[in-house]
Amino acid sequence: xxxxxxxxxxxxxxxxxxxxxxxxAGVVTVGNLLLEAAAVxxxxxxxxxxxxxxxxxxxxAALLHFADVPVECAGDYYDLLIALDxxxxxxxxxxxxxxxxSCVLYDPAAGDLPAPVVHTDARLVPVAMQRLAKEIKFGRxxxxxxxxxxxxxxxxLDTLCETVSGALSAKGEDVVTGACACIARGAKLGxxxxxxxxxxxxxxxxxxxxxxxxxxACGLGALKGGVRFVAGYPITPASEMLEWLAGxxxxxxxxxxQAEDELASVNMILGASYGGVPAMTVTSGPGLALMTExxxxxxxxxxxxxxxxxxxxxxSTGIPTKxxxxxxxxxxxxxxxxxxxxxxxxxxxxxxxxxxxxxVNLAESLQTAVIVLSDQLLAQSRMVANRPPxxxxxxxxxxxxxxxxxxxxxxxxxxxVSAMAIPGTxxxxxxxxxxxxDERGTPSTxxxxxxxxxxxxxxxxxxxDYGDHWADVEGxxxxxxxxxxxxxxxxxxxxxxxGEHGVPVRLIALRLLAPLSTRYLxxxxxxxxxxxxxxxxxxxxxxxxxxxxxxxxxxxGTLARPGPLPLAPGEVTERLLAEAC
Amino acid sequence: MNPLPxxxxxxxxxxxxxxxxxxxxxDFGVLNALTKALASLKLPPEQVxxxxxxxxxxxxxxxxxxxxxxxxxGRALAVGAGLKAARPDIHxxxxxxxxxxxxxGGNHFLHACRRNMDMTYIVMxxxxxxxxxxxxxxTTAPDWTxxxxxxxxxxARAFQPAAIALAAGATFIARAxxxxxxxxxxxxxxxxxxxxxxxxxxxxxxxTFRPEQKDWKKIVRPFAVDDLPTSDPAQAALHCQRDDGMxxxxxxxxxxxxxxxxxxxxxxxxxxxxxxxx
Numbered sequence: 001x002x003x004x005x006x007x008x009x010x011x012x013x014x015x016x017x018x019x020x021x022x023x024x025a026g027v028v029t030v031g032n033l034l035l036e037a038a039a040v041x042x043x044x045x046x047x048x049x050x051x052x053x054x055x056x057x058x059x060x061a062a063l064l065h066f067a068d069v070p071v072e073c074a075g076d077y078y079d080l081l082i083a084l085d086x087x088x089x090x091x092x093x094x095x096x097x098x099x100x101x102s103c104v105l106y107d108p109a110a111g112d113l114p115a116p117v118v119h120t121d122a123r124l125v126p127v128a129m130q131r132l133a134k135e136i137k138f139g140r141x142x143x144x145x146x147x148x149x150x151x152x153x154x155x156x157l158d159t160l161c162e163t164v165s166g167a168l169s170a171k172g173e174d175v176v177t178g179a180c181a182c183i184a185r186g187a188k189l190g191x192x193x194x195x196x197x198x199x200x201x202x203x204x205x206x207x208x209x210x211x212x213x214x215x216x217a218c219g220l221g222a223l224k225g226g227v228r229f230v231a232g233y234p235i236t237p238a239s240e241m242l243e244w245l246a247g248x249x250x251x252x253x254x255x256x257x258q259a260e261d262e263l264a265s266v267n268m269i270l271g272a273s274y275g276g277v278p279a280m281t282v283t284s285g286p287g288l289a290l291m292t293e294x295x296x297x298x299x300x301x302x303x304x305x306x307x308x309x310x311x312x313x314x315x316s317t318g319i320p321t322k323x324x325x326x327x328x329x330x331x332x333x334x335x336x337x338x339x340x341x342x343x344x345x346x347x348x349x350x351x352x353x354x355x356x357x358x359x360v361n362l363a364e365s366l367q368t369a370v371i372v373l374s375d376q377l378l379a380q381s382r383m384v385a386n387r388p389p390x391x392x393x394x395x396x397x398x399x400x401x402x403x404x405x406x407x408x409x410x411x412x413x414x415x416x417v418s419a420m421a422i423p424g425t426x427x428x429x430x431x432x433x434x435x436x437x438d439e440r441g442t443p444s445t446x447x448x449x450x451x452x453x454x455x456x457x458x459x460x461x462x463x464x465d466y467g468d469h470w471a472d473v474e475g476x477x478x479x480x481x482x483x484x485x486x487x488x489x490x491x492x493x494x495x496x497x498x499g500e501h502g503v504p505v506r507l508i509a510l511r512l513l514a515p516l517s518t519r520y521l522x523x524x525x526x527x528x529x530x531x532x533x534x535x536x537x538x539x540x541x542x543x544x545x546x547x548x549x550x551x552x553x554x555x556x557g558t559l560a561r562p563g564p565l566p567l568a569p570g571e572v573t574e575r576l577l578a579e580a581c
Numbered sequence: 582m583n584p585l586p587x588x589x590x591x592x593x594x595x596x597x598x599x600x601x602x603x604x605x606x607x608d609f610g611v612l613n614a615l616t617k618a619l620a621s622l623k624l625p626p627e628q629v630x631x632x633x634x635x636x637x638x639x640x641x642x643x644x645x646x647x648x649x650x651x652x653x654x655g656r657a658l659a660v661g662a663g664l665k666a667a668r669p670d671i672h673x674x675x676x677x678x679x680x681x682x683x684x685x686g687g688n689h690f691l692h693a694c695r696r697n698m699d700m701t702y703i704v705m706x707x708x709x710x711x712x713x714x715x716x717x718x719x720t721t722a723p724d725w726t727x728x729x730x731x732x733x734x735x736x737a738r739a740f741q742p743a744a745i746a747l748a749a750g751a752t753f754i755a756r757a758x759x760x761x762x763x764x765x766x767x768x769x770x771x772x773x774x775x776x777x778x779x780x781x782x783x784x785x786x787x788x789t790f791r792p793e794q795k796d797w798k799k800i801v802r803p804f805a806v807d808d809l810p811t812s813d814p815a816q817a818a819l820h821c822q823r824d825d826g827m828x829x830x831x832x833x834x835x836x837x838x839x840x841x842x843x844x845x846x847x848x849x850x851x852x853x854x855x856x857x858x859x
Contacts, residue, residue, distance in 0.1 A: 039859050210857035220857075223850045229667045248853050250845035255666050259659070260692040267656035271632065271663025274650050275671060279663070297653050384859070423648040423664070423671050426627050431642045431649030442598055442643060443651075 013200040014067040016075035017149065018096045019142075021084030023051070023058045026142035029167075031062025032382065034149060037163040038066055039211060039384040041156055042201035046071040048381045048566070050092050051321045059088035061096065068200040070385050072348050072489030076570035078102055079197055080152065081122070082145045084129060085110035089117075095565060098122045103195050105148060107141065125193060132185055138178025139185075147186020153199045157187060208387040210350075214378035215241035217352035217388070218308055219248070222280050224353065225360025225393070227306065228254035229272035229279040231265040236320040237376040238284045238310040245282075262287040266294030266307065273303050274432055276399070276422035278360055280306040285314045285327050288371075292334040295369045299339045299457065301432040302410065302420065304363035304370075304397060308356065311375040311485075313563045322564030323376035325485050325536040331371045332514055332545060340458045342370040343514040347472050347488040349378055350388040355511060358469055361393035366460050367420055373513070375536075377486040377566055402426040408439040412452055416460030461515050470510070470517035473524050477504030479576060480525060483534040484510045484542060487567050491534050494572030505576055518550045531556040532575055538562040555581040591616040594626060598643045605795075607759035607785030608638050608705050614762040615674070615703070616645065618769035629672045632661040634686060636678040637712050638705035638785065655685030658693040658702065665698050666842060672773060673700040680710045683719040683740045693778055694749035698840040701772040704742065705759065705785035707794065715790035727790075742782045743832055744821040747814055753779035754817070754833040755810075758801040759786070761829075768831065777839045784827065797827070804828040812836070 017034070019027040028049055035047045045066045052058035063078075065071045077099045083089070083106040093116050098104070102122035106113060107129045118124070127148065133139035143164075150160050161180045168176050212220075219241050222230070230249060232242040246256045254277075259265040262283055269279035283291065288309045298305045311327045313319030331343045342362050346355035356372055363370040400407060400421035409430040411418045421428030435443040436450050444450070472488070475495060483491045488509040495505045508524050510516075525531065531553045535542040540560040546552060559575050561567065594616035602608050619629060629647040633639035635654035642649025648671075652660050661675040682690055682704045693702065708725075710716040716730045719740035726734050746754050753775040757765040765783060772779035784801060786794035804820060810831040811817050817833040 036859075209859045211859060212857045216857070220850075220854055223853065229663065231663060248848075250843045251848040251853065252850060253847065255842045257662070257666055260688055263656060264659040264662070264689055264692070267652065267659035268663030268666070270652065271650070271660035271665075272667030273663075274660070275630075275664045275668035277667040279667065293653055294656065301650070301652075387858075421648075423630050423668065424627055426625070429626055429646055429648050431631075431651055433643070433651045434653055435651060443640075 014065060014071070014075060015153065015197055015199055016078045016080075017064045018078045018081045019062040019064070019145065020081070020089065020092070020096070021060065021142070022087035023054055023056055023060045025060070025084045026140060027060055027062045027084060030142045030146045031064055033146060033160070033163055033167055035064060035382060035384065036211060037155055037160045038199045039209065040159050040163065041199070042204055043199050043384070044068065044070045044202060045384045046073070046381055048074060048377065050095055052088060052091060053321060059091055061092055063096065066199045068202045071383070073493050073569055074490070074566050076568045080149070081105070082148065083107065083110070084141050084145060086114055089114045093117065105145075125195070127189065132189070133182055136178055136181045136185060138174045139182045140179070143179045143182035144186040147183035148190040150183065151187040151190030152193065152195045153197050155199060157183070209384055210387050211382060211384050212349060213240070213380060213382045214346070214349045214352050214374055215310070215380065216244050217349050218346070218356045218372070218374055218379070219244045221353040221356030222306070222360060223248065223252055225357035226278045226364075227280045227360055228252065229269060229277045230254070230256040230281065231259045231268035232256070232282045233259050233262050233265050233287060235284045235287050237312055237380050238282045238308070241282045241308065241310070241379070262290040263294065266291040266305070269305050270294060270298055270301070270303050273305055274423070278304065278364055280308065280360070282308045282310070284310050284312050284320070285330070286317065288327060288330060288334070292330070295341065295371070296335040296337065296339050297434040298369040299335065299341050300434045300436070302367040302418070302457070303432060304367050306356070306359050306363050306370050306372060308372040308374060310379045311373060319564050321376070323486060323536065323566060324563035325373070325375060325487070326538070326541065326562065327373060328513070328537070328541040328545065331373055338454060340461045341368050341514070342366065342461065342512070343373065344370065344512055345373040345485045345510070346378060347485065347509040347511055349381060349383040350385040352378065353388045354391055357391070357393065361396065365396040365417070366464060367397070367417060368457070368461065373485060375486050400425060400428045402428060404428060409441045410437060410453060410456070411439045412456055415463055416456045416458075466512050466517060470512040470520050471524070472507065472509040472511065474507040475504060477506055478527060478529045479503065479532070480506035480508060480528040480530070481532045481534055481576070482508045482510065482542070482546065484513065487534050487536055490567040490569045491572055493569035494576055497569065497573045498576040501577055503577060516549045522550060525553065528553055529555060530581060532559055533557070534559045534567065534572060536561060536563055536567060557581040589620050589623070589626070591620045594619045594646050596644055596646050600644050601640055602637060603789045605788035606637070607707060607783070607787070608641070610759035610762045611638070611703065611705055611765065611783055611785055612641065612644055614765035615641070615769060617762065617766035618773065619647070621766065621770055622773060624672060628670070629674065630664055632664065632673060632675045633657045634677045634681040635712070636681045636710070638676060638678040639681055641676045655681050656689065657681065658686060658689040661700055662693060662696065662698055665700050669842070674773065675700060675702045677704060679704060679706040679708060679720045680718040683742060687719070691745070691749045694746050694751040694780070696840050697750060697752055697777045697837055699776055699778075701769065701779045701781070703769065703781045703783060705783050706742065707785050707787035707791060709787050709790045711787050711790055741821065741826070744818060746780045747817050747821065747833055751780045751833075752777035752835040752837050753831070755781045755831040756784070756829050757781055758784045758797065758829055760798045760801070764829070771831065775834065777837060784829075800827050801829055802827070804830040804832070810834045
């Protein structure tokens with residue numbers, strides 16, 4: 001049985017808070033304000049959103065984790081749960097594990113406590129948030145809750161009110177005044193509750209810090225990488241990236257189109273890229289499925305494109321609002337025919353800036369399709385992070401210069417990359433083709449042309465030097481973990497804890513999934529006697545993929561679980577400390 | 582040395598690739614008309630891009646000397662829209678057939694019409710899938726039973742390209758016959774000069790799978806009305822609905838604002854990322 005008091009020494013200086021309420025109750029607003037105010041006070045934090053499928057009025061939760069170092073994963077348990085109401089609580093309570101050390105603040109007017117909460121032995125504290133809010137002009141229960149948290153955790157009231165004023169200013173002075181009065185009322189009440197928790201803060205004067213979501217970080221990476229055309233179709237959980245880009249692309253001289261569907265999206269970016277403008281589309285699993293034929297066209301016609309897939313639970317409509325890593329197989333194998341392309345994945349929210357920027361560079365350099373696999377957990381979580389390092393690339397699309405005699409668009413070159421003339425260039429006119437073609441681009445069914453072009457398209461990817469970016473490799477020891485995407489955060493924390501138990505573990509967080517850098521991976525696994533493959537899938541997609549590409553240590557185990565529950569660091573640590581494979 | 586664009590002849594807009602089309606295919610006439618139009622517009626070939634999907638008529642780009650993109654089935658309008666949005670300086674012409682444009686690509690057709698980007702769309706309509714050897718297309722009459730795929734006919738009303746383009750918001754709508762390449766060339770010139778989305782339905786016979794279409798040359802005639810082209814959609818709709826689909830001419834021309842990229846005050850990416858700063 002887990003003992004929360006005993007385990008405290010093993011936990012880093014951290015605090016987890018969950019805010020729940022039906023949609024419209026404003027828990028996400030409170031979460032954002034709390035994250036920002038704590039950040040101003042010097043804390044690092046991560047806020048995950050858990051939402052139901054309802055447009056309005058469904059359940060929603062803001063799940064916050066604070067520490068004195070950047071937080072890249074959820075905690076194992078929540079120290080504080082504040083419930084504005086319990087509507088549809090049964091749908092998400094398993095995402096908010098509580099212990100006997102947890103404290104639950106709830107509004108007695110909002111109905112009976114759900115049985116799972118009562119069974120945790122957590123301390124239960126009724127607070128009449130709705131009634132208190134009604135006593136204040138323009139008062140809202142969520143702001144009472146914010147006040148409670150501030151006094152319980154020692155958050156500075158000035159900072160909080162400043163943050164709230166800034167965030168709510170557009171709603172008018174009355175709303176701001178009401179909110180601040182509620183916060184003060186909640187704070188006063190909080191002092192009388194005898195609950196002491198503290199939001200850890202870092203030493204001031206450290207690096208510049210950002211608050212950013214994974215969706216925003218991907219969008220920024222695209223802008224930095226030089227993407228100036230985006231077409232997309234609304235889809236959860238990727239729409240926010242498109243909306244963020246829509247407001248910013250025109251400011252950089254670019255253009256975004258809301259297309260009629262995903263088929264149009266991918267073909268529009270092909271047209272833009274053919275015109276010489278680095279282009280990208282953004283979607284989620286169902287959209288990726290629709291785009292696969294277009295991605296094949298990018299590969300065959302050697303037109304650079306970037307496709308970001310923000311993964312969610314599947315198949316079919318699946319679980320649109322929750323995370324999973326189950327699009328790995330379609331990203332690797334979705335195209336018909338033999339269609340070599342690149343698949344990359346960010347290993348954290350701030351890394352999304354780099355990974356997408358890199359993806360643009362790879363697409364442009366290799367004149368092929370690059371699929372970026374983000375996921376809902378990265379995309380819709382907001383993180384207080386150190387400003388990501390600026391790693392630039394030289395734009396590298398090889399274009400044809402005017403006046404080349406006898407131009408051959410698909411010429412067989414040493415490295416497989418051939419000059420791509422851009423419309424407008426005199427004397428280089430050619431037809432890009434999804435039909436198999438000869439070096440000039442003329443359609444061909446000849447066996448020699450097919451073989452040569454297959455070899456060309458494969459060689460340019462396998463011969464390319466992807467450098468150190470293929471994975472984040474850390475630590476040593478004879479135990480290793482291979483993981484990817486949003487699982488990386490939980491694995492890193494698990495490895496830190498294993499280290500405290502005297503068990504060193506190597507981390508290999510793959511950023512380049514295809515083509516897999518098998519040589520580097522084999523080097524990274526040298527001396528490893530026990531390997532754990534960690535992923536958020538049911539059928540162990542990553543494990544099977546790795547096995548198809550290289551020989552893994554005999555003692556290789558998997559920790560694979562589908563969504564929607566994110567992986568907790570504790571369960572990874574448990575596996576690392578166990579003797580078994 | 583390339584001749585100056587002004588001196589280019591229609592043949593200069595043709596490539597040396599031999600078409601896959603059958604003898605007597607209407608698409609030869611469209612190729613001739615298109616190259617005539619490009620020569621008469623005196624456009625530098627590198628400023629023109631010909632975009633297509635899949636089908637007999639979609640083979641067009643490889644037979645011309647302008648820039649071309651031969652994509653996948655049904656998606657040519659999307660490729661064309663992306664190119665035009667990213668490169669407004671390029672003259673975009675999209676070509677294809679009735680199956681490519683109205684069946685698998687039907688959704689893009691509707692949205693290209695309403696988006697009104699400055700581009701020209703030429704559909705060679707032969708009421709049959711030729712490349713896959715003779716199946717019914719969206720414009721095939723419901724009682725056509727010559728296909729093994731639909732031995733008792735399609736039981737589906739034929740698609741009305743001009744009427745649907747009108748309803749969807751195209752701002753230039755015309756119908757032509759491939760057997761009259763000079764008239765068609767003039768129409769393509771008008772379409773390419775029209776600011777906005779210009780749609781030309783070209784009746785282009787398939788002698789192989791629809792041999793009866795050889796008689797089209799006896800049937801087609803100009804619209805027998807004196808108020809076309811019109812800018813009144815109701816009037817245009819009336820003529821489209823009353824017609825048997827074999828009358829030719831420019832039907833509808835409307836001056837409507839052309840799709841434009843949104844403009845915003847310029848910022849650097851470094852400026853933009855300041856929003857994340859705590």
